[in-house]
Amino acid sequence: MPSNxxxxxxxxxxxxxxxxxxxxxxxxxxxxxxxxxxxxxxFMCVYTxxxxxxxxxxDIFVGFRNYKELFSDPVFWVALKNTAIIVVxxxxxxxxxxxxxxxxxxxxxxxxxxxxxxxxxxPVVTGSVAVTMVWKWMFNNYYGIFNYLGQSAGLIDKPINxxxxxxxxxxxxxxxxxxxxxxxxIVLYVSALDNVDKSLVEAAEVDGATPLQAFWKVKWPQMxxxxxxxxxxxxxxxxxxxxxxxxxxxxxxxxxxxxxxxYIYYNAFKxxxxxxxNAMGVILAIIIAIxxxxxxxxxxxx
Amino acid sequence: xxxxxxRKSRIYYAFTFTLIFLIALTFLFPLYWIITGSFKIKKExxxxxxxxxPSEWVTTNYANLLAKRSAPLFEIGSFVGxxxxxxxxxxxxxxxxxxxxxxxxxxxASMAGYALAKKRFFGRTILFSLIVAAMALPKxxxxxxxxxxxxxxxxxxxxxxxxxxVVGWPFGVFLIKQFAEGIPTEMVxxxxxxxxSEWRTFTDVxxxxxxxxxxxxxxxxxxxSWNDYFMQLIMLTSTKNLTISLGIATMxxxxxxxxxxxxxxxxxxxxxxxxxxxxxxxxxxxGITMGAVKG
Numbered sequence: 001m002p003s004n005x006x007x008x009x010x011x012x013x014x015x016x017x018x019x020x021x022x023x024x025x026x027x028x029x030x031x032x033x034x035x036x037x038x039x040x041x042x043f044m045c046v047y048t049x050x051x052x053x054x055x056x057x058x059d060i061f062v063g064f065r066n067y068k069e070l071f072s073d074p075v076f077w078v079a080l081k082n083t084a085i086i087v088v089x090x091x092x093x094x095x096x097x098x099x100x101x102x103x104x105x106x107x108x109x110x111x112x113x114x115x116x117x118x119x120x121x122x123p124v125v126t127g128s129v130a131v132t133m134v135w136k137w138m139f140n141n142y143y144g145i146f147n148y149l150g151q152s153a154g155l156i157d158k159p160i161n162x163x164x165x166x167x168x169x170x171x172x173x174x175x176x177x178x179x180x181x182x183x184x185x186i187v188l189y190v191s192a193l194d195n196v197d198k199s200l201v202e203a204a205e206v207d208g209a210t211p212l213q214a215f216w217k218v219k220w221p222q223m224x225x226x227x228x229x230x231x232x233x234x235x236x237x238x239x240x241x242x243x244x245x246x247x248x249x250x251x252x253x254x255x256x257x258x259x260x261x262x263y264i265y266y267n268a269f270k271x272x273x274x275x276x277x278n279a280m281g282v283i284l285a286i287i288i289a290i291x292x293x294x295x296x297x298x299x300x301x302x
Numbered sequence: 303x304x305x306x307x308x309r310k311s312r313i314y315y316a317f318t319f320t321l322i323f324l325i326a327l328t329f330l331f332p333l334y335w336i337i338t339g340s341f342k343i344k345k346e347x348x349x350x351x352x353x354x355x356p357s358e359w360v361t362t363n364y365a366n367l368l369a370k371r372s373a374p375l376f377e378i379g380s381f382v383g384x385x386x387x388x389x390x391x392x393x394x395x396x397x398x399x400x401x402x403x404x405x406x407x408x409x410x411a412s413m414a415g416y417a418l419a420k421k422r423f424f425g426r427t428i429l430f431s432l433i434v435a436a437m438a439l440p441k442x443x444x445x446x447x448x449x450x451x452x453x454x455x456x457x458x459x460x461x462x463x464x465x466x467x468v469v470g471w472p473f474g475v476f477l478i479k480q481f482a483e484g485i486p487t488e489m490v491x492x493x494x495x496x497x498x499s500e501w502r503t504f505t506d507v508x509x510x511x512x513x514x515x516x517x518x519x520x521x522x523x524x525x526x527s528w529n530d531y532f533m534q535l536i537m538l539t540s541t542k543n544l545t546i547s548l549g550i551a552t553m554x555x556x557x558x559x560x561x562x563x564x565x566x567x568x569x570x571x572x573x574x575x576x577x578x579x580x581x582x583x584x585x586x587x588x589g590i591t592m593g594a595v596k597g
Contacts, residue, residue, distance in 0.1 A: 022500045023423035030414035033406075033470035037448065038436050044447035101325075104318045118583060119326045125579040126333060127529040129547035130568035133554060134332045137339070137561045145335075145352045179329060184590055191591040211311065229594045232438065240440045243531045247551060261442050269536070274446045281443040292438050 045278045045285075053274035066279035076280065078255045079263040082170060086259065087238045089174050090181065094234045095227070098182045102189030103215065117190055121183035128180070128243035135176050136248055139163050166256035169249050173257055177241050185230045192226040193219065228299035232292050239288060260284050336572065339565035340364065347562045363566035370553060370563075373542040388541055389570060392549040396528060396571075399461050399545060403468040403527040408520050410469060415478025415515075416508050420490055433472040441467070445536055452537060463537035464545070468527045474519045477593045481515030482508070518589030521582040528575045546571040 024031075049066055051059035070076050098120075105116040123131055138144050139162040150156040162168050196219045204214045242261045245251060251258035251266065260280060267277035338356055339347060340363050346353040371388030417423070418430060452463040485508070493503045509516075534548045544552065550567035557563055579586060 019421060020423045023417045023421035023426075025500075026413040026417035026421070026504070027429075030410040030472075030475055033410060033466065034433075034436075034472060034475075037451070037467050037470035038444070038472070039432065041444035041447035041451060042436070042439070044451070045444055048447065101322060104322055107315075108319070114583075116322065116326055117587070118580070119329050121579075122333060122576065123329060125525060125529070125576055126336075126572045127547055127575065128531050129551050130336060130572040131332060133550065133564050133568045134336045134339070136554075137565070138332070138335065140559075140561075142350060143348050143559075143561065148350065148352055179332075187587055187590045188594050191587075226594065236438060236440060240442065242442060246535070247554070261440065264442060264445065265536075268446045268449070274450070277446050281446070285439055285443050288438060288440065289435075 045281050048275055049279040049282050051275045053278075054272045055274075059275065062275070066276050067283075069276065070279050070283065075255060075258060075263065076260075079258045079260045082255075082257060083239065083259045083261070085170065086174055086177065086241060087235055090177055090238045091231065091234050093178060094181050094185060095230055097178075098185035098230070099189055099227075101182070102186050102193060105186075106190050106193040113190065117187055120186045123180045124183040129247065131176065131180060132244055132247045135172075136163070139172055139248075163248050164253055166253050169253060169257045173241070173244050173248065176244055177238065181234060181237050185234065188226050188230055189223070192223045196222050224299060228295060231295050231299075235291055235295070236288065239284070333572070333576075336565050336568045339561060340569045342562060344562060347565075348559075363562035364570075366560075366563050367553075367566045367570070371541055371549070377542070388544075389546070389549060389567065391542060392544050392546040393570065393574075395461055395543065396545040396547070399464055400524045400527040402461075403465045404520050404524040406465070406469045407474045407523040408516050411474030411478050411519055412509065412512060412516050413504065414475045416482050416504060416512065418475065418479045419482035419485075420487060420508070433476060436472050437476065441471070442532065445532075449536055458537065459539050459543055461538070461543060464530070464534050465527075467533055468523065468530060473593060474523060477519050477522070477589060478512060478515045480592050481518075482512050485511050514585070514588065515592065517582075517585045518592060521578070521585045522589040525575060525579060525586070 048059065050061060050063060052062045052065075053059040101116070101120065105113045108116070139146055141147065141159055141161045141164070144162070146162060147156070147159040151159070160168065162172050200218050200222075201214050204218045209217065240261060241259070242265070245257050245259060245262045246265065249257040251262050261284075264277045264280050264284070267273045267280070341359040341361070342353065342356045343358060343360050343362070346356060367389050368387035372385050373388045373391040375383035375386045375391065375394075377383065418426065448467060449458070452458045452466075457463045457466070489507055489511070490503060493507045494500075498506065529547065531547050531551070534545045535551070538544055538548060541549075546567070550564065550571055553567060554564050
């Protein structure tokens, strides 16, 4: 019965059509925002990076000149180096610290677990401006508690201008960044530890494994997807650290806290060099894409 | 033997508890310092030896903060409302911005998340990869194009310029998609077979079931939008349009060592959102963990 199958096919094709139309109608409101204000700007970022663009005049096509200039710009290399330092120092510390805290607090009574989880999340909720302001006070040359504590403990003999000294400024930024980035990983690790297959842990303990062995041999492999996710978000977070730098040091002293993120902002808002800033954005996006891909590959191999 | 082992682990347990307790105190300290600092007298703020607890509690810092700048309560066309302290207007702007961003995100994300989880449509895989890729990208990368786009749409320096990019950010969709995937497809199909329209299926069957996910998305968006200093910084400039964080940051530029004033502003910017967080903490935590499950 060829006509019957043909009819069926027609009906099913119409159903597929309907399903498609319905799906896109549901997606439409989101797509308006997503395409208009995320994808389109992404495309424009790449596109404008080939132009000499600024306020109030037509963009001039310059080919790869922005990129050429970028690679010979000493400030860009300093910014890249500082960004790398921030990522390399803060990512492992954040991951290790949050794993340690999470594994310790997840064994506590439920109320204590959630209280600690909440406290470690507070700096994130407090907001970058308020957090930055209070740290600025604590690091202050004359009225800050760090100089007081350091001097009374005998660690330093005269007040240090923490944020004004190229030797310390980046370290101070990283310290503040750490306090605002452990919150989310702790929440994630606590829930991952909750979801670990309890029977496997018990079996290992019956077989005489110490708690430490049970942790590394049984729980840790099961938490691998969480660890991977934490690595990726912490890396992105460290790249994104902006408010701290803009409000505390503006990239100074002597570019010692200049990062790529701040340099993009600086080019866009102080120099109005839109094309140049976009070229930097493209390079940054490529770096992050490569890093995320590498982290995923490493995680999957294990 | 066994006894000795538990004793050792009990000591270890007490030791880690104490250590984590002390670290937690240092995490609480900045907040304590903001709040006490905002009520201290000038002499105690500018003292080289820190005053751990204010000897007297004063509200001068708040009074200064409110007196510094002023802005109209509202403006509709050429009709200008009564003048109020700038900081209050900033607070109102921030509440408006976060609430609108939250509502719009929940509306768009619950529909899109449902479609991505339960519908088979052309381009589904590509769209999902784009969403994941966009989430991995720092927002700062698209700042310049976004800025130019907003000014060509005449939205620059309006609160909408800070709201729209938040709504376009795909995390909410991702989160609700994860949640909707946990709901059996049979429920949706049964409803369709009974003759309900696509829209009815969504509002009457799907939405009630993804409500916890939408709740997590709502609180997550509200808090993130409140604290999204970067987007506010590049999009808003005139005094009447600032948000509370941005307003405090601007004031700080002019009164950089008046820490009492700045702490009062910081308290005003952070205490409301901390209260919101504490009330909805459970949903918030759920949102974070849900967004992390790979799909």
